[in-house]
Amino acid sequence: MLFKPDAYIKDMKLDYVGLEIPNDFIVGYGLDYNGYGRNLRNIYTVIEENN
DSSP states (O other): OEEOTTTOOOSOOOSOOSEEOOSOOEEBTTBOBTTBSTTOSSOEEOOOOOO
């Protein structure tokens, strides 16, 4: 479904790509970060806060 072209290192052509996204860490819609964010209805980019 999601494709990160900057992170893709294989020499294989993909037949189907749902959406190209930047090489950021994402959560939501089944994707999680340490168990958090999996149940979100949308997909979000994780932004690290520097304190």
